[in-house]
Amino acid sequence: MNDRTDRISPAPPTTSDPAALPADCARFRGDLSAYLDGGMNDEERRAADTHVAACPNCRRLADEVEAAERVLALGLDEDAAEPLPAGFAGAILARTVHEAPVAGRIRRAPAATGGLVPWLGWVAAAALVVFNLAVWNVDGPAPPTSNGGGFDRAPATVPASWQVSATLAAPGASDAPAASVHEHDDFAALFSAATLLDTFAETTGDTGEAAAFASRVIAYDDLLPRLGAIARDLPAEPAATVELTRGLLEDLASGDPRTHARLRQRLAAGELTAALRRLEVRLAGSA
Amino acid sequence: MAALTEAELRSWIDRLAPRLIALSTGICRDRHRAEEIVQDSFVKLWNKPPDGGERAYPSWLRRVVTNASINALQRTRRHGPLPEYGEDRSMRRRDTVSEPMQSREDRDRLEEALGRLDPMKRTILLLRGAEGLSYDEIAAHLDIPVGTVMSRLNRARAALRDALAELSSEVGGPVFSFETHRDARAERA
Numbered sequence: 382m383n384d385r386t387d388r389i390s391p392a393p394p395t396t397s398d399p400a401a402l403p404a405d406c407a408r409f410r411g412d413l414s415a416y417l418d419g420g421m422n423d424e425e426r427r428a429a430d431t432h433v434a435a436c437p438n439c440r441r442l443a444d445e446v447e448a449a450e451r452v453l454a455l456g457l458d459e460d461a462a463e464p465l466p467a468g469f470a471g472a473i474l475a476r477t478v479h480e481a482p483v484a485g486r487i488r489r490a491p492a493a494t495g496g497l498v499p500w501l502g503w504v505a506a507a508a509l510v511v512f513n514l515a516v517w518n519v520d521g522p523a524p525p526t527s528n529g530g531g532f533d534r535a536p537a538t539v540p541a542s543w544q545v546s547a548t549l550a551a552p553g554a555s556d557a558p559a560a561s562v563h564e565h566d567d568f569a570a571l572f573s574a575a576t577l578l579d580t581f582a583e584t585t586g587d588t589g590e591a592a593a594f595a596s597r598v599i600a601y602d603d604l605l606p607r608l609g610a611i612a613r614d615l616p617a618e619p620a621a622t623v624e625l626t627r628g629l630l631e632d633l634a635s636g637d638p639r640t641h642a643r644l645r646q647r648l649a650a651g652e653l654t655a656a657l658r659r660l661e662v663r664l665a666g667s668a
Numbered sequence: 669m670a671a672l673t674e675a676e677l678r679s680w681i682d683r684l685a686p687r688l689i690a691l692s693t694g695i696c697r698d699r700h701r702a703e704e705i706v707q708d709s710f711v712k713l714w715n716k717p718p719d720g721g722e723r724a725y726p727s728w729l730r731r732v733v734t735n736a737s738i739n740a741l742q743r744t745r746r747h748g749p750l751p752e753y754g755e756d757r758s759m760r761r762r763d764t765v766s767e768p769m770q771s772r773e774d775r776d777r778l779e780e781a782l783g784r785l786d787p788m789k790r791t792i793l794l795l796r797g798a799e800g801l802s803y804d805e806i807a808a809h810l811d812i813p814v815g816t817v818m819s820r821l822n823r824a825r826a827a828l829r830d831a832l833a834e835l836s837s838e839v840g841g842p843v844f845s846f847e848t849h850r851d852a853r854a855e856r857a
Binding site: 445 | 677678681685691693707711714774778779781793794796818822825828829832
């Protein structure tokens with residue numbers, strides 16, 4: 382092995398303008414992957430080696446790309462050596478091995494009768510949204526503007542768009558609003574609403590009352606199928622979006638502290654505020 | 669009916685999840701989201717294992733994670749970045765004290781350059797350069813013809829090299845301090 386240990390100096394960036402290159406250089410760069418990955422026959426290989434030996438720019442290009450991929454591979458190896466975060470496997474097991482038999486699968490039809498206990502976790506999550514929507518729309522308390530923990534919360538006044546999100550979540554009402562607003566943004570807003578309302582419930586300690594409320598809103602057990610219907614029209618892998626939402630609601634129901642931490646960070650990122658603004662603009666336009 | 673037992677699922681998680689998280693983080697640039705994606709992928713494995721038995725699990729999981737990571741990034745871009753993840757490097761990966769300084773500089777520069785590429789270029793570079801997949805395997809992962817793999821890989825490598833050159837001209841100095849192994853390339857051939 383004859384390793385070169387000298388630093389690689391940058392070569393002129395010529396790869397983006399192959400037409401300006403000499404023919405041999407353009408050919409080599411067009412075959413770069415075959416050269417690096419052993420995809421050349423003997424004759425091609427000899428010609429490429431001859432060119433590389435004579436052309437410092439192409440030699441440097443091959444060296445740089447190869448060095449970059451070695452750094453890339455080592456970096457991935459280092460990252461893969463990090464231990465899994467605490468609770469990582471447990472969260473998967475909770476959604477698989479230890480999952481309740483009918484735990485609100487989106488692809489399942491809602492239970493026609495009974496089924497209160499199996500659905501309770503999902504109902505609680507849905508109710509958390511619905512309950513707080515009701516509280517905010519009817520009674521109008523302003524959400525907290527700070528928790529003292531250094532992150533800003535969403536708008537201090539409750540926008541009218543909450544009502545649409547609530548309507549979307551309500552049984553038998555998914556078709557009407559879907560025709561007048563963009564479902565993707567509604568979904569994003571509802572997603573964010575669940576995020577904010579969960580934080581609200583956590584902060585105000587209203588989760589107990591929300592749980593009591595859940596017993597009266599069994600009809601909302603089809604919230605998830607409705608979210609699924611919205612998500613089906615998303616351009617990017619609807620199943621992943623549905624799964625994301627299901628995981629979120631599941632985590633909300635179980636009170637996973639890691640989820641809460643992530644949600645706070647997303648609130649801090651302004652994602653919620655942006656989603657609400659988008660929805661408000663669309664609502665104003667469709668009114 | 670699940671084809672896995674709890675012990676088997678745990679074993680697969682232990683064996684595969686760390687690298688899948690690393691791969692997903694490399695694509696979507698968000699370790700927290702990568703963890704979620706990998707968790708979702710194991711749930712999918714449990715719910716509907718791929719045909720072909722256990723031997724198919726690693727490739728199947730990597731494929732699911734790869735595509736979910738690309739999609740997650742596209743979703744993030746639609747809704748705007750999550751600055752608490754995107755700008756804080758310490759949240760993306762842990763810098764270890766023992767890591768050689770020069771190597772870390774190389775990695776940081778490479779990550780910076782990778783961040784300037786579009787997700788598909790980044791993904792194909794990771795699958796080939798870091799995961800060492802064959803063109804056939806990459807084609808299967810990304811659901812594209814094998815012939816397209818080489819052209820895309822060529823463009824991705826050129827773009828990476830240009831991004832590194834740009835960075836190099838911005839900060840001055842060499843692209844890498846990293847040792848190159850031209851003989852290794854000959855061996856691979």
